[in-house]
Amino acid sequence: MTTIAELHDRARQRLVPEYYDYFAGGAADETALADNERAFRRLALMPRVLRGRADRDISVELPGARASMPVVVAPTAFHRLAHPDGELATARAAAAAGTVLIASMAATVGVGEMAAAARAVDPGAALWFQLYLQSDTRVTETLVRRATDAGCSALVVTVDSPVFGRHERDRRNGFADLPAGFAAENMRDLPGGRRNIEMTPMSWEHLDRLRASTSLPVLLKGILHPEDAHLAIERGADGIVVSNHGGRQLDAVPASIDALPRIAEVAGGRVPVLLDGGVRRGSDVAIALALGAVAVGVGRPVIWGLAADGELGVRQVLELLREEFDHTLALCGGQGPADLTRDLVTVRGPEGGKW
Numbered sequence: 001m002t003t004i005a006e007l008h009d010r011a012r013q014r015l016v017p018e019y020y021d022y023f024a025g026g027a028a029d030e031t032a033l034a035d036n037e038r039a040f041r042r043l044a045l046m047p048r049v050l051r052g053r054a055d056r057d058i059s060v061e062l063p064g065a066r067a068s069m070p071v072v073v074a075p076t077a078f079h080r081l082a083h084p085d086g087e088l089a090t091a092r093a094a095a096a097a098g099t100v101l102i103a104s105m106a107a108t109v110g111v112g113e114m115a116a117a118a119r120a121v122d123p124g125a126a127l128w129f130q131l132y133l134q135s136d137t138r139v140t141e142t143l144v145r146r147a148t149d150a151g152c153s154a155l156v157v158t159v160d161s162p163v164f165g166r167h168e169r170d171r172r173n174g175f176a177d178l179p180a181g182f183a184a185e186n187m188r189d190l191p192g193g194r195r196n197i198e199m200t201p202m203s204w205e206h207l208d209r210l211r212a213s214t215s216l217p218v219l220l221k222g223i224l225h226p227e228d229a230h231l232a233i234e235r236g237a238d239g240i241v242v243s244n245h246g247g248r249q250l251d252a253v254p255a256s257i258d259a260l261p262r263i264a265e266v267a268g269g270r271v272p273v274l275l276d277g278g279v280r281r282g283s284d285v286a287i288a289l290a291l292g293a294v295a296v297g298v299g300r301p302v303i304w305g306l307a308a309d310g311e312l313g314v315r316q317v318l319e320l321l322r323e324e325f326d327h328t329l330a331l332c333g334g335q336g337p338a339d340l341t342r343d344l345v346t347v348r349g350p351e352g353g354k355w
C-alpha cells in the first residue's frame with residue numbers, strides 16, 4: 001500500500017457495511033466532513049530553496065510526551081468493530097511509531113490494557129486519555145484515576161459534544177449501540193452503576209473541578225471559536241485541539257484547518273495548539289504546522305489501517321505520514337517543524353491569498 005487512500009479502499013472492502021458507515025460517516029449532510037479534506041486542497045505551500053539540510057529532525061515536544069513526529073493518534077471509539085485486536089493493535093502501532101496515542105473513553109479495550117500493550121512494544125510509549133466530563137463527578141474522577149493508574153501523561157477533554165451528533169447513516173442502518181459481545185471497557189464498574197457514556201452540557205466550572213482533581217496536563221478538544229481558545233487559556237488549559245470532531249457533531253462548522261489560524265493567533269505560543277480533521281497526507285501535516293499547529297491528530301486513517309491489516313495496517317498509516325511529512329519538509333527547505341512558518345502557506349488560485 002502506498003497511500004492512505006489505498007488503505008481506505010481496502011478497509012471499505014473488509015468492513016461490515018454498517019460499521020464502515022459508522023466510522024466513515026459525519027453529521028447531517030456531511031458538509032464539514034467533506035470540507036475537512038477539501039480545505040487542505042484549497043491551500044498550497046510555497047517552498048523555500050537553497051536552505052534545506054539532510055539531517056532533518058521531525059520530533060516534537062508535547063504536553064507530557066515527546067513524539068517522534070508531529071502526528072498523533074486521535075481518539076476514536078470502538079476499534080474492535082474494525083479488527084478483532086481492536087485498540088491493542090492501535091496501541092502497539094502507535095508505540096512502534098514513537099507517537100502519542102489518545103485513548104478514547106469509548107474504547108472497546110480498557111485504557112490499562114492499551115497502556116500495557118503499548119509498553120510491551122516500547123516502555124517509554126506515551127498515552128493520553130480522552131474523556132467526556134460526566135455530570136456525576138465521581139464517574140469522571142474514577143475515569144481519571146484509571147487513566148492515571150495506566151500511566152497516561154495528559155487528559156484530553158472533548159468539549160464539542162453537549163449532545164450526540166446527528167449521524168444519519170447510523171440512523172438509516174439502525175446502528176445505535178455496540179453489538180452484543182463488545183463493550184466500552186473503560187465504563188465498567190463505575191460509581192452509580194452507569195455503563196453508558198453521557199453527553200451532556202457542561203461548563204467551565206466543571207473543568208475547573210477536573211483541573212483541581214488532577215496534576216495531569218489538561219487539553220481541550222473541539223475548539224473552533226477564537227474566544228473559546230482565549231477562555232481556555234485564561235482558565236489554565238494546557239493545550240487546545242482545534243477540531244470539528246471529524247464532521248460528526250455540528251455539520252454547519254468550518255473545516256478544522258480553516259479555524260486554525262485565528263486560534264493559533266489567540267494562543268500566541270502560550271499553549272500548544274493541535275489540530276485534527278481531514279489530515280490524509282504529509283503535506284496536510286505541513287500546512288497545519290505552518291498555520292500554527294504543533295502537531296495533528298489522525299482519526300479515520302488509523303481506523304482504515306486497522307481494518308485493512310490490524311497492527312501492521314496502523315503502522316503503515318503512521319509510517320506513510322512520517323515519510324510524506326519528512327519529504328514535504330525537505331522539499332520546503334526545512335530542517336525541522338519550526339521552519340514551517342505561516343508565510344509558506346497560500347490559497348490556491350491565480351491571486352494567491354492574504355495571510
Ligand SMILES: Cc1cc2nc3c(=O)[nH]c(=O)nc-3n(C[C@H](O)[C@H](O)[C@H](O)COP(=O)(O)O)c2cc1C
Binds near residue numbers: 105
Ligand atoms: C468513528 C469515530 C469515532 C470517534 N470517537 C471519538 C471519541 O470517542 N472521542 C473523541 O473525542 N473524538 C472522537 N472522534 C473524533 C476524532 O477524535 C477526531 O476529531 C476526528 O476523527 C478527526 O478527523 P479525521 O477522522 O478526519 O482524522 C471520533 C471520530 C470517528 C471517525
Ligand SMILES: O=C(O)C(=O)c1ccccc1
Binds near residue numbers: 077106197245248
Ligand atoms: O462517534 C463519535 O464521534 C464519538 O465521539 C463517540 C462518543 C461516545 C461513544 C462513541 C463514540
